Amino acid sequence: MMVPPPRSHKPPGADRPSPGRYQGKQILVTMQKNTTKPSDAPEEGSSTRMRVEDRKEQLIEIAVRLFASKGFDGTSLRDIAEEAQITKAALYYHFPNKDALYESILVDGMRTLVNYVSTAMGKVASPEGKVREFMLSSADYMDRNRDSWIAGSNMFWFGDNAKPRTENLALRDQYEKLLRDAIKQAVDSEVFQKVDPTIASRMLLAVLNQLPRWHSPTGRLSARQVVQQYIDMIFQGLLASNPAR
Numbered sequence: 001m002m003v004p005p006p007r008s009h010k011p012p013g014a015d016r017p018s019p020g021r022y023q024g025k026q027i028l029v030t031m032q033k034n035t036t037k038p039s040d041a042p043e044e045g046s047s048t049r050m051r052v053e054d055r056k057e058q059l060i061e062i063a064v065r066l067f068a069s070k071g072f073d074g075t076s077l078r079d080i081a082e083e084a085q086i087t088k089a090a091l092y093y094h095f096p097n098k099d100a101l102y103e104s105i106l107v108d109g110m111r112t113l114v115n116y117v118s119t120a121m122g123k124v125a126s127p128e129g130k131v132r133e134f135m136l137s138s139a140d141y142m143d144r145n146r147d148s149w150i151a152g153s154n155m156f157w158f159g160d161n162a163k164p165r166t167e168n169l170a171l172r173d174q175y176e177k178l179l180r181d182a183i184k185q186a187v188d189s190e191v192f193q194k195v196d197p198t199i200a201s202r203m204l205l206a207v208l209n210q211l212p213r214w215h216s217p218t219g220r221l222s223a224r225q226v227v228q229q230y231i232d233m234i235f236q237g238l239l240a241s242n243p244a245r
Contacts, residue, residue: 056094059084063101068147071154072102102151103168109148110171116141118178127186128239131204132231134179138208139227146212153209179204192238200238207234 062083066075077098081091095101120137121130142149180201186192192200207230215223 052094055084055086059091059094059101060105064105064147064151067102067105067154068150072098072151077101105148106152106168107171109145109152110168110175112145113138113141114171114175114178117175121178121182126191127182127189128191128235130182131179131186132235134182135204135208135227135231136224139211139223142208142212143217143223146217150212153212176201176205186238190240193240195238204234 059080063075063080066079066083070079075098077091078088080101081088084091095104117134117137121133124130124133180197183192183195183197183200187194187197207227211223211226215226217223221229
């Protein structure tokens with residue numbers, strides 16, 4: 001005769017996990033599911049979300065265009081976020097405020113400009129040639145980075161309310177010094193007349209800064225060709241009657 005197994009003496013429900021243990025695991029699972037990165041941050045292994053570097057580059061491109069067309073004061077972070085099709089909160093993941101975004105754009109642009117122009121000038125020996133190359137290489141850079149150039153000139157020369165920081169001011173001064181020093185060398189070597197290098201450099205910089213405000217990139221002449229004609233005319237007034245060669 002089969003003997004039935006002994007009856008359990010456990011209280012009813014004893015085999016079920018205790019409410020405390022079960023709820024603790026459930027809470028942990030829920031917390032893990034709800035722990036998310038910022039809405040614009042990339043997910044590991046995700047091919048649909050834009051990478052942080054790509055998104056940041058996109059935001060900078062949009063901001064440069066809007067700052068150039070609407071100015072610093074006329075552009076809001078909401079404008080930039082809407083064009084990028086992200087939330088304003090997601091934009092804060094990349095830049096804490098509008099000033100930081102503007103500063104990032106200008107520092108990168110000025111650093112690239114200074115390196116580009118100084119490299120071009122270094123290939124020329126004569127002081128007059130260095131002045132000419134400063135103008136032409138600046139025009140080339142402006143033609144390829146028109147919006148960035150306008151955004152920068154708005155801050156430095158046209159009274160935008162954004163305040164440039166120390167690094168940006170230092171880069172601007174370094175850029176202007178390239179031209180001023182070349183003019184001084186031309187004056188000292190008697191290639192140019194006895195003009196004030198600072199005043200002469202300001203005149204030439206004004207040509208560059210105003211150019212993108214009226215010159216059309218699809219026009220008959222490139223920015224370089226326009227600046228070349230300006231140089232030819234201006235140099236007639238700068239060159240000494242019998243320049244030393």
